[in-house]
Amino acid sequence: MQFLLFLPVLLLPASSNAQNFIIALAPNLVTSIFSKSAVFTLPPCNFVGTQATLKATAPQNSAASQSGTFSVPPCRSRRDVVTVADSSSNSFTIIKNIGYQITGLSPNTNYSFMYTVNTISGTASSNxxxxxxxxxxxxQKISDSMARSGGMVVITVLLSIAMAILIVGLILTFVMGGRK
Known part of the structure; x- marks a missing residue:
């Protein structure tokens, strides 16, 4: 009997503030947070082709808040908006998908990031x-007092002396080789 009373509560639709999917900072980067931007994973594949908005809210400074809107790209093996191309080999180019980058943020500011995705059945949101x-x-504040270390000076002098010895040796080789 108690279960039947509790059943309608379980069947109620989720509120608009419910979390539909989880986002995180983009993996495989040295840092996903920079001084004026941040890179995040994309919404899941079931939102392909829909408009997604990433909102960055700064509670202490509403002027620093930003948002970015984009169309969720198609899913393949792993897809994201920001891509990095590696063409170190001559035969092909490897493209690594990283995430969506929101720009225009203020340095040294705390933000709350959240996706909202407009779907046919309503609005889905992330954590x-x-x-x-x-x-x-x-x-300007970076110290350049050791701009030229002693080791760099010693290596430069040794390489200069070695180059002079090689040039003298090359000249002597031509002179000695020309004799009969």
Missing amino acids: TLSSATLNPTPY
């Missing part, structure tokens, strides 16, 4: 992922 952008050091 909310919190992360902070990096705080870059201005290049």
Whole structure:
């Protein structure tokens, strides 16, 4: 009897705030969070062709909030919007799909990231992922006191002396080879 009373609660449709899929920072990168952008995995394959929006909300600074809208690309083995091409071999090019990159973020700011996908049956949303952008050091503040180390000077001198000895040896070879 108690189960029959509980059954309608289980059959109620999910609210609009329910999480339909999970996102994460893009894998296989040194860092997915940069000073002014972040790279995330895409929505699952069942959302192919729909419009997806990634919202970046900064609670402490509403002016820093950003959003990016794109059409979810077709699924193949693994697909994402940002791709990296590796053409180190001469015979073919390897393309590695990484994720969707949202740009225009403010440095050193905490953000909450969430996808919303408009489908035929309504709106699907992802989990909310919190992360902070990096705080870059201005290049003017980087110390250049050791711009030329002693090791670099020694190697340069040794290579210069070796080159001079080789040139003298080459000249002597031509002079000695010309004699009869």
